[in-house]
Amino acid sequence: xxxxxxxxxxxxxxxxxxxxxxxxxxxxxxxxxxxxxxxxxxxxxxxxxxxxxxxxxxxxxxxxxxxxxxxxxxxxxxxxxxxxxxxxxxxxxxxxxxxxxxxxxxxxxxxxxxxxxxxxxxxxxxxxxxxxxxxxxxxxxxxxxxxxxxxxxxxxxxxxxxxxxxxxxxxxxxxxxxxxxxxxxxxxxx
Amino acid sequence: xxxxxxxxxxxxxxxxxxxxxxxxxxxxxxxxxxxxxxxxxxxxxxxxxxxxxxxxxxxxxxxxxxxxxxxxxxxxxxxxxxxxxxxxxxxxxxxxxxxxxxxxxxxxxxxxxxxxxxxxxxxxxxxxxxxxxxxxxxxxxxxxxxxxxxxxxxxxxxxxxxxxxxxxxxxxxxxxxxxxxxxxxxxxxx
Numbered sequence: 596x597x598x599x600x601x602x603x604x605x606x607x608x609x610x611x612x613x614x615x616x617x618x619x620x621x622x623x624x625x626x627x628x629x630x631x632x633x634x635x636x637x638x639x640x641x642x643x644x645x646x647x648x649x650x651x652x653x654x655x656x657x658x659x660x661x662x663x664x665x666x667x668x669x670x671x672x673x674x675x676x677x678x679x680x681x682x683x684x685x686x687x688x689x690x691x692x693x694x695x696x697x698x699x700x701x702x703x704x705x706x707x708x709x710x711x712x713x714x715x716x717x718x719x720x721x722x723x724x725x726x727x728x729x730x731x732x733x734x735x736x737x738x739x740x741x742x743x744x745x746x747x748x749x750x751x752x753x754x755x756x757x758x759x760x761x762x763x764x765x766x767x768x769x770x771x772x773x774x775x776x777x778x779x780x781x782x783x784x785x
Numbered sequence: 786x787x788x789x790x791x792x793x794x795x796x797x798x799x800x801x802x803x804x805x806x807x808x809x810x811x812x813x814x815x816x817x818x819x820x821x822x823x824x825x826x827x828x829x830x831x832x833x834x835x836x837x838x839x840x841x842x843x844x845x846x847x848x849x850x851x852x853x854x855x856x857x858x859x860x861x862x863x864x865x866x867x868x869x870x871x872x873x874x875x876x877x878x879x880x881x882x883x884x885x886x887x888x889x890x891x892x893x894x895x896x897x898x899x900x901x902x903x904x905x906x907x908x909x910x911x912x913x914x915x916x917x918x919x920x921x922x923x924x925x926x927x928x929x930x931x932x933x934x935x936x937x938x939x940x941x942x943x944x945x946x947x948x949x950x951x952x953x954x955x956x957x958x959x960x961x962x963x964x965x966x967x968x969x970x971x972x973x974x975x
Contacts, residue, residue, distance in 0.1 A: 599917040601904040660918045714791040727789040747937040
């Protein structure tokens with residue numbers, strides 16, 4: 596028997612924000628150790644604890660028959676020469692996919708799997724990016740406006756943030772004199 | 786092991802159309818028996834085999850770890866006093882959910898489950914509608930512009946169109962002098 600009834604959530608197509616629901620917010624202080632330039636991070640944090648990104652989390656049962664969805668908004672800016680980004684995560688049930696549909700802004704989705712394959716896909720308005728199962732994924736704002744995406748994944752997938760927090764990603768996305776560069780992460784370890 | 790690589794599809798945020806992929810199209814002639822006013826249907830068909838709606842289908846493995854997604858575009862108009870609509874379907878794996886995010890237009894999502902519960906949710910730009918498992922769902926354009934939605938569901942869910950083709954929905958959405966009316970389907974049988 597169905598125990599969830601049909602429902603609607605408002606998610607603004609331009610800002611990504613909802614009038615009816617509270618977002619989860621990640622400030623600079625929530626991202627310790629995630630950016631490569633630790634000195635730049637500490638100096639910025641002394642000035643202001645910026646809002647880096649926010650997203651919506653639904654409270655549905657963790658069932659494989661259900662889906663979780665919402666928007667993610669990554670605000671523009673850099674920490675050192677590294678663009679604002681989400682923590683990124685694997686799914687706890689590793690082999691579960693996710694879809695990101697870009698509503699506005701200019702960004703990249705950085706992905707890697709435990710087998711060593713990595714990939715980036717551009718996020719621009721109208722791009723629907725498929726993150727296959729097994730791929731950790733992080734949104735990065737390489738533009739000057741908020742990066743807004745609509746995402747959907749299986750409700751039982753779960754989030755594994757710890758692996759990324761410990762190991763980082765194989766690749767970093769840096770700004771070098773206005774050019775977007777994909778560089779090796781010197782701290783990354785197998 | 787992952788056998789699908791990350792990929793991107795372009796799906797225009799305004800029109801819903803893709804430049805890189807061919808849509809599946811449903812013309813009036815594909816909808817025989819779906820509209821309640823059969824005489825109006827036959828008369829319209831003699832004049833023109835209109836395009837009622839189109840949508841995108843991805844070719845991914847039917848695995849519960851994958852997701853299928855795309856856009857659906859229902860063009861405005863009526864057959865008799867019934868608004869243009871999709872055939873609608875149950876999922877073959879009945880207890881699998883779907884998400885519809887409305888990008889433009891003005892519509893309704895009509896839903897019902899085998900237990901007899903039915904529901905409508907409004908589709909307007911920025912509305913994200915959750916179709917829980919077990920609910921058949923049909924998009925209906927009650928406005929004057931194309932109704933464009935972005936949808937996501939589990940890749941193994943499958944489509945059961947036959948049940949709706951045989952039994953119809955419990956409810957019909959009609960126009961009565963410019964007002965949207967939800968009326969009982971006289972042909973519906975348990």
